[in-house]
Amino acid sequence: MTDVAVVGFSQAPHERxxxxxxxxVEMLVPIFREVFAATGLxxxxxxxxxxxxxxxxxxxAFSFISAIDALGAVPPITESHVEAxxxxxxxxxxxxxxxxxxDTALVYGFGKSSAGDLRRILALQLDPYLVAPLWPDSVxxxxxxxxxxxxxxxWSERDMAQVAMRSRRDAADNPAAQLAKSADVDxxxxxxxxxxxxxxxxxxxxxxxxxxxxLANADRACNIVENPAWITGFEHRVDSGQLGxxxxxxxxxxxxxxxxxxxxxxxxxxxxxxFTHQELLLRAAIGLSDSxxxxxxxxxxxxxxxxxxxxxxxxxxxxxxxxxxxRKTLGHATSGPALQQNLICVMEGRx
Amino acid sequence: MVSVVxxxxxxxxxxxxxxxxxxxxxxxxxTALAERRIxxxxxxxxxxxxxxxxxxxxxxxxxxxxxxxxxxxxxVSWTWLPAPLEGQPLQHPFGWALIRLxxxxxxxxxxxxxxxxxxxxxxxRVRARWAPERxxxxxxxxxxxxxxxxxxxxxxxxxxxxxxIVTTRVDLHFEHTASAQESSYLLGLQDGRLLAQRCxxxxxxxxxPRGACPSCGVPTEExxxxxxxGTVTTFCIVNVAFLGQHIxxxxxxxxxxxxxADIAFLHLILGCAADEVRMGMxxxxxxxxxxxxxxxxxxxxxxxxxxxxDAPYDTYAEHL
Numbered sequence: 225m226t227d228v229a230v231v232g233f234s235q236a237p238h239e240r241x242x243x244x245x246x247x248x249v250e251m252l253v254p255i256f257r258e259v260f261a262a263t264g265l266x267x268x269x270x271x272x273x274x275x276x277x278x279x280x281x282x283x284x285a286f287s288f289i290s291a292i293d294a295l296g297a298v299p300p301i302t303e304s305h306v307e308a309x310x311x312x313x314x315x316x317x318x319x320x321x322x323x324x325x326x327d328t329a330l331v332y333g334f335g336k337s338s339a340g341d342l343r344r345i346l347a348l349q350l351d352p353y354l355v356a357p358l359w360p361d362s363v364x365x366x367x368x369x370x371x372x373x374x375x376x377x378x379w380s381e382r383d384m385a386q387v388a389m390r391s392r393r394d395a396a397d398n399p400a401a402q403l404a405k406s407a408d409v410d411x412x413x414x415x416x417x418x419x420x421x422x423x424x425x426x427x428x429x430x431x432x433x434x435x436x437x438x439l440a441n442a443d444r445a446c447n448i449v450e451n452p453a454w455i456t457g458f459e460h461r462v463d464s465g466q467l468g469x470x471x472x473x474x475x476x477x478x479x480x481x482x483x484x485x486x487x488x489x490x491x492x493x494x495x496x497x498x499f500t501h502q503e504l505l506l507r508a509a510i511g512l513s514d515s516x517x518x519x520x521x522x523x524x525x526x527x528x529x530x531x532x533x534x535x536x537x538x539x540x541x542x543x544x545x546x547x548x549x550x551r552k553t554l555g556h557a558t559s560g561p562a563l564q565q566n567l568i569c570v571m572e573g574r575x
Numbered sequence: 576m577v578s579v580v581x582x583x584x585x586x587x588x589x590x591x592x593x594x595x596x597x598x599x600x601x602x603x604x605x606t607a608l609a610e611r612r613i614x615x616x617x618x619x620x621x622x623x624x625x626x627x628x629x630x631x632x633x634x635x636x637x638x639x640x641x642x643x644x645x646x647x648x649x650x651v652s653w654t655w656l657p658a659p660l661e662g663q664p665l666q667h668p669f670g671w672a673l674i675r676l677x678x679x680x681x682x683x684x685x686x687x688x689x690x691x692x693x694x695x696x697x698x699x700r701v702r703a704r705w706a707p708e709r710x711x712x713x714x715x716x717x718x719x720x721x722x723x724x725x726x727x728x729x730x731x732x733x734x735x736x737x738x739x740i741v742t743t744r745v746d747l748h749f750e751h752t753a754s755a756q757e758s759s760y761l762l763g764l765q766d767g768r769l770l771a772q773r774c775x776x777x778x779x780x781x782x783x784p785r786g787a788c789p790s791c792g793v794p795t796e797e798x799x800x801x802x803x804x805g806t807v808t809t810f811c812i813v814n815v816a817f818l819g820q821h822i823x824x825x826x827x828x829x830x831x832x833x834x835x836a837d838i839a840f841l842h843l844i845l846g847c848a849a850d851e852v853r854m855g856m857x858x859x860x861x862x863x864x865x866x867x868x869x870x871x872x873x874x875x876x877x878x879x880x881x882x883x884x885d886a887p888y889d890t891y892a893e894h895l
Contacts, residue, residue, distance in 0.1 A: 243582050245754050249786035283587050283749035293785050296792025340749040353601050354626040354713050357743045359662035364671045367654030420655040464632040468682030
């Protein structure tokens with residue numbers, strides 16, 4: 225089977241509220257142009273298209289179909305969609321290339337989180353019999369998880385504030401970021417609780433956004449970019465849907481995916497942690513040492529476009545290799561309540 | 576060129592009742608709730624799962640051994656919600672908690688009714704507050720309350736017939752936004768004008784205009800005003816009555832291709848017998864009284880035949 229590499233990445237600015245439609249077209253058209261310009265490819269060069277988005281965010285059935293207007297699907301294209309973060313669409317595209325069904329693939333994710341009430345919409349991903357009818361919101365569920373870790377001595381509110389501060393200060397170098405700059409830890413800890421023990425800085429902002437990643441096989445990749453980000457491990461795992469039956473202070477699915485993907489030795493890790501304590505949890509689950517650079521982009525805490533934020537982590541991690549600033553990196557994506565599903569993509573440069 | 580308009584937006588209210596059948600595990604659990612009892616199920620490792628797992632989380636075997644547990648237990652983790660959201664168990668500030676009931680090994684997520692967050696702590700004992708009327712639903716438990724709250728006297732709960740279905744109402748609220756192109760089109764309709772847009776690459780004219788030309792993937796930019804006359808490309812005769820129908824069947828729904836447009840849209844054909852409608856028939860818009868106009872295609876009540884000779888098939892064949 226052929227090797228597969230990331231050869232292009234582009235993302236829309238992360239904004240609290242865009243004036244565009246829930247189709248994503250207004251966010252997608254400019255980033256498709258940008259990624260085609262950077263790769264020298266055109267739509268005719270793309271063998272497979274795959275997207276990640278959600279009808280629940282749009283409030284309409286089959287909302288992803290309208291996004292295809294942004295592709296210009298004439299002559300007909302080979303296209304697929306996942307109702308999940310587009311990191312999982314990337315996995316589908318990766319398999320298409322691995323199995324020889326396509327030479328190149330373009331994967332995109334988009335979400336207009338501001339169209340509805342995100343905290344309530346995310347309640348609908350919970351067990352529909354026993355949990356969702358209570359409408360527990362996403363921030364409260366994260367709060368329950370954060371407290372378990374604090375009371376087990378795994379992290380503290382100060383550790384969490386440090387994650388927030390580092391993320392938002394790093395985001396100053398990311399032109400797409402929604403939130404950059406941060407107060408000092410002591411000032412952050414003086415803020416009131418949003419969902420005790422979580423404060424506003426512990427939670428990713430609500431973000432409209434989109435991202436695109438281009439993949440190519442071994443024959444094509446080197447002709448597209450100088451330093452392709454070769455995917456050397458790509459795995460995803462899931463934990464039980466029984467929220468109260470899981471040990472929420474660990475993430476067995478992340479550990480298993482990281483082990484299978486060969487995460488040892490990464491220099492940079494882009495972790496999809498929508499809450500500060502989840503970054504600390506993920507670092508432990510993957511086994512990242514203190515020398516690993518975490519989320520130089522600022523991560524999801526600086527901008528969390530639903531259904532694109534996981535793909536964005538992989539794009540950011542790949543960019544480190546394409547730019548020659550790292551040799552081995554990792555992109556992580558999560559989905560579901562309290563880190564239920566986790567995906568790890570390990571990439572290496574050969575320069 | 577298009578004048579830049581602020582995109583139109585409007586509330587989009589989505590409401591539905593989700594009806595779900597329960598099966599052999601959740602059915603007895605919900606039935607027991609209606610009787611003010613809580614059932615767990617024993618897993619392969621001996622742990623008692625409450626709420627019950629249908630399949631063992633480790634071995635994936637179906638689980639069948641029910642175990643009744645107490646309606647009180649201990650808070651394992653909690654958080655505080657200063658401003659409750661629509662649909663949540665309590666509409667004043669409350670705590671969410673993971674609660675391990677006595678006799679259970681896993682946690683149930685539910686609300687805890689205490690006045691202030693300092694009244695809530697890990698390890699505190701809480702007890703279910705039951706709804707006076709119970710239907711076999713997780714919300715038969717209103718919430719939990721501190722276990723030292725005096726228990727209100729209640730009649731012993733009678734056995735109920737097995738509960739096989741639960742219904743959960745979902746209400747979601749969105750702000751739906753039209754694209755800039757759609758907004759120009761909708762505002763044009765408000766003035767009785769049909770404003771299409773032309774793709775800068777392939778020159779196709781779209782009505783309604785779209786955010787991007789679906790053939791080329793580029794935003795449309797040039798505005799084109801179209802007449803309110805066109806051709807029926809294809810149609811169907813509606814003979815079936817259905818809920819919410821405004822017109823008595825039979826009537827005709829047709830794709831109308833306006834002169835100068837490259838895409839047809841669905842509208843109603845009246846003004847002739849349903850069986851007289853045919854492909855290629857020339858039609859014109861019948862507008863509602865101006866006082867009823869809004870930013871919507873419904874300003875056109877229907878299309879009617881003009882009586883002109885039919886359009887040759889070749890003129891609309893590519894639009895079928």
